Amino acid sequence: MPYKQQFPVFAFASLLLGGIAIGFAGILMRLSDVSPLASAFWRMALALPLLWGWAWAVRAQDTRNGLRTDYSRVLLLAGIFFAADMGIWHLSLHYTTVSNATLLSNFAPIFIALWLWAVHRMRFARVFMVGMVIALLGAVLLIGPNAALGGTKLLGDGLGLSTAVFYAGYQLVIKDARNQYSTARLMAWSTTITAVFLLPFALAMPGAFWPAQAAGWLPLLGLAVVAQVGGQTVIAYALAHLPASLASVSLLIQPLTATIAAWIIFHEVIGPLQMVGGAILLLGIYLSKRGS
Template identity: 75%
Template sequence: MSDTKHFPVVAFAALLVGGMAIGFAGIFMRLSDVNPIASAFWRMALAAPFLWVWALAVARQDVADGKRTDFTRGLVLAGVYFAADMALWHLSLHTTTVANATLLSNFAPIFIALWVWFAHRVRFSRIFIIGMSFALVGAVLLVGPNASGGGHGGGSKLLGDALGLSSAVFYAAYQLVVKDARSMYSTARLMAWSTTITGLALLPFALLSPGDFWPAQAAGWMPLLALALVAQIGGQTVIAYALAHLPASLSSVSLLIQPLTAAVAAWLIFAEAIGPLQMLGGALLLWGIYLSKRGS
């Protein structure tokens, strides 16, 4: 039997695991005592040495496999797009509710689907579109109960919402660039370069932002190290591997598991209640991901 219809189960499982790992990013950021953009910088700065050790360790294997080891525009774009995504999302957290910022930043599937349709004239199956719709509605229901109130003034809150939505555009661009770059580079080298470039791009903003840049105590490094190891290495790196084996549209929809993970983690760690509407949203989100997988 031809294996052209074979679905890359391992890559899909890795994508979901990576998405769940990134779902903890907000938890670790809340536990840190540095300013939000500084926490994003330290996430990159602490992860980069581990990734470079890995990249250098597999350099010979990269050459044997025909992978590139030089520096190209794709590596720069991956780092810059991800830096823009992180900076805009963290800024949106200051001017709108956490729920709004989280929800709007996860609208990347819409922008990826629009780009794939516009640039490549890809036509999506009906079941994929239904699945993506279910997943997005589920994400809205999951975060929606917390999206009203607790924010800033009308104008500032609107600006924060715009920043959150803008971060989704750059996250979509990042995913598309990484998917293309993974055909040329190994996961190790791609993530070592993109993480380093992201960190360098974030550094001046982290230094200029209000709040502490350095942790006040030794214990303050623990959440930052967790951001590096869990969110960046265990999350973005695993996702970069999966993107080489999955359609960009399916990958983006599946990454909506992030707000579900964040909601469950906040319930377990901070005792933030999950109501019936949020439970329904979580169920719809998972069902939507399953339908999108079937329709890919």
Template identity: 70%
Template sequence: MKPFPAVAFGALLLGGMAIGFAGILMRLSDVNPIASAFWRMALASPLLWAWALSTADQDSAKGLRTDLDKGVVLSGLFFAGDLAIWHLALHYTTVANATLLSNMTPLFIAVWLFIAYKARFAPTFLAGMAIALTGAVLLIGPSASTSSTQLMGDALGFFTAVFYAGYQLVIKDCRASYSTARLMAWSTTISAIVLLPLALLMPGPFLPADAAGWWPLLGLALIAQIGGQTVIAYAFAHLPASLASVSLLIQPLTAAVAALLIFGERIGRLQVAGGALLLCGIYLSKRGSQ
């Protein structure tokens, strides 16, 4: 039996925690929601390309691809769809609803792996996934709304999970033939290209009002995209997609703690219990994947 890739698992959790700050940074920005998603991609792309070009010789020596193929294009399209739909969902529903529904990704990952590859999951893993999802519901649920006028936003939030599941599965496949640097440089650039016209068409400012307005956008690029998605792409090469998707549920827990520290948003006992269940579920999922 191969040893469990503890370094990759730790990197995955750190990446998920970094992405947990995305909603906080988006709230601090003064551009329209899809523009903040575009600038996240656009500002990260040059740094990722600098990294990718600096390792081009190493990629060639290892026999890794540097060109653009269908899988890489799909990763950029899926992630652009994920960001655009989630930000659009925020116009119709609460942040809590959109966050909760978009974190149903593990369900779609498990169903796809079962249908496409006849994958079988250990009972411990399934129990861990169920506990982690229950924890996510308890963590975010107290802030959620059940207003019928927000049905469209809730549907969009749920649809986001489909796009993010597709993104995770494609990234997992692409990491077998691409380095992290090259894959993320291509994927992030494609997402920026797709998001640009949507950001320009959406009501609200496209550019920050002043120089200080660029700081949250730089934070999105450096923390959420490079420190988050790029680290996660590295981890996906070493971990099962099912375990990775469950472990990324660390995002809403990070967001809740960050909101407490930055905005003073209180965390109730039910949310604390949800956070504890979420962590227990991730641990069990890890045990069930070994």
């Protein structure tokens, strides 16, 4: 009888939990009483002790595996892209709904594919092209009501979409760096660099940098522990043990979580047109990932 590979149940459960954890990032940011960029900075800064503790714990294993433990320019580039992604995304949450900001940030796979096509002349299956067109249609329907109103809502949607460009750059850099660094070392370095780049902008932005009360640290700690350490780390583990196609569709639980949580906690109501647009957008992203 041929050997049947066992389905990695733990990795799949980890992926879903990681997606749910990151889905709460927008909720925790809204619950904080500091400025959007300050919340992005504290998300990184408060995660650093845990991440560097993890990196220190596996340093001997990294050395045995021939992995780098020093600093390099690829880490700097990863930190710059992630700082732009986090800073702009947290800012978008200040202007638009949690649902829109999260859904539009999921455009990253399409921007990655466009980069690979433009720079490396990589060809994609027809299903990718169909998925991209469907995703663009969904984005138009999702943004449409805010475009009609104009003002800060449309600005927030635009910022949410632009984060996908920087997150795509971050993923492309990280993909190359994973052959040189362990996940622990990579996350510790990139998060440190991200925090350094966010700090001056967080200090310069109008609004509070420090929480007004002790309880104000709780949402920021939640961002650091739940979203940054828990979500990103668990997803990094799961992606190493699951097929890319399964991982891509499973991670769509992130915007679904954000939408439901924002509806329950903040009573964010999504109109019928935006519901349809969001569903079409997710379908388009899924098809694009399948064909890329």
